[in-house]
Amino acid sequence: xxxxxxxxxxxxxxxxxxxxxxxxxxxxxxxxxxxxxxxxxxxxxxxxxxxxxxxxxxxxxxxxxxxxxxxxxxxxxxxxxxxxxxxxxxxxxxxxxxxxxxxxxxxxxxxxxxxxxxxxxxxxxxxxxxxxxxxxxxxxxxxxxxxxxxxxxxxxxxxxxxxxxxxxxxxxxxxxxxxxxxxxxxxxxxxxxxxxxxxxxxxxxxxxxxxxxxxxxxxxxxxxxxxxxxxxxxxxxxxxxxxxxxxxxxxxxx
Numbered sequence: 001x002x003x004x005x006x007x008x009x010x011x012x013x014x015x016x017x018x019x020x021x022x023x024x025x026x027x028x029x030x031x032x033x034x035x036x037x038x039x040x041x042x043x044x045x046x047x048x049x050x051x052x053x054x055x056x057x058x059x060x061x062x063x064x065x066x067x068x069x070x071x072x073x074x075x076x077x078x079x080x081x082x083x084x085x086x087x088x089x090x091x092x093x094x095x096x097x098x099x100x101x102x103x104x105x106x107x108x109x110x111x112x113x114x115x116x117x118x119x120x121x122x123x124x125x126x127x128x129x130x131x132x133x134x135x136x137x138x139x140x141x142x143x144x145x146x147x148x149x150x151x152x153x154x155x156x157x158x159x160x161x162x163x164x165x166x167x168x169x170x171x172x173x174x175x176x177x178x179x180x181x182x183x184x185x186x187x188x189x190x191x192x193x194x195x196x197x198x199x200x201x202x203x204x205x206x207x208x209x210x211x212x213x214x215x216x217x218x219x220x221x222x223x224x225x226x227x228x229x230x231x232x233x234x235x236x237x238x239x240x241x242x243x244x245x246x247x248x249x250x251x252x253x254x
Contacts, residue, residue: 058229060137060150065187072140072180074203075173076147078223083136083173085149085226088129094241100232101129107232110239133157136223140180143204147223155191169196175203175220176211 055061060073077083088101090111103109111127118124133154136147163169163179172179177200185192202211204219233241 053229053231055229057145058148058224060139060148062183062185062192064185064189067183067185067192071183072197073137073150073183074140074178074180076136076138076203076219076223077173077175078136078147079217079220081223081225083223085134086131087134087226087230088131089230090127090129093127094244096241099238099241100230102232102235102238103129105232108235110235110242114242134226135160138203138219143219147219149224149226149229153191156194159194163196172196174200175216177201178203 062071075083088104090099090101090109091097093099093111099111101109101112103112109129112129115124115127131154132151133156134149134151137150138147139145160172163172169179171177172181179196179200182195182197183192184195202216204212204215206212206215
């Protein structure tokens with residue numbers, strides 16, 4: 001706020017010409033100062049959100065022929081927020097391998113705008129936003145690494161949904177009576193295959209094989225919000241990425 005708080009007395013109210021200001025006091029905030037402060041807050045928020053993230057540590061991304069035999073994972077239901085997430089990405093744009101598409105959040109996307117002016121073809125199709133689906137998991141035997149966000153295509157999503165619908169398995173993510181998932185990804189396969197463990201088990205167990213409540217809650221609390229892993233960039237920042245290796249370099253900033 002600007003200056004000290006001014007509370008008018010009864011002498012200044014009623015029968016007083018509005019043009020006769022007895023005190024030189026602003027009737028509102030210092031607008032320039034306020035807008036400057038807001039700009040600083042936004043810059044600080046962006047800076048904080050742009051903390052470097054090691055995707056190899058924060059995500060689980062099995063590759064064909066590189067999944068260890070018998071590898072198992074377990075879905076971790078976070079204490080707060082939804083486990084299932086989906087994000088639209090533009091891939092291989094300029095100098096960036098992937099860019100979160102702002103259009104999915106109702107904001108303008110310079111990449112989508114630029115693609116509208118390009119002729120149809122394979123190059124345009126490759127750069128159009130594609131949806132990736134995510135669930136938080138832990139890799140069995142590597143629980144000390146904490147939860148990771150597992151990204152997969154729609155085929156895997158429907159496979160997982162089918163397991164939930166199967167009365168034999170039910171809620172495979174239940175922290176006390178859920179199922180581990182075995183991952184196989186042969187080198188000649190397009191997508192990984194998943195197979196639930198036949199026996200129900202706890203997310204974390206003690207030495208006696210009983211659910212370890214403290215470890216379960218700790219692990220669930222360690223699930224990071226996915227927006228801290230895959231960060232939406234400001235419009236101008238995406239324009240710079242798009243223009244860096246662009247042949248025309250004339251994407252209009254808004």
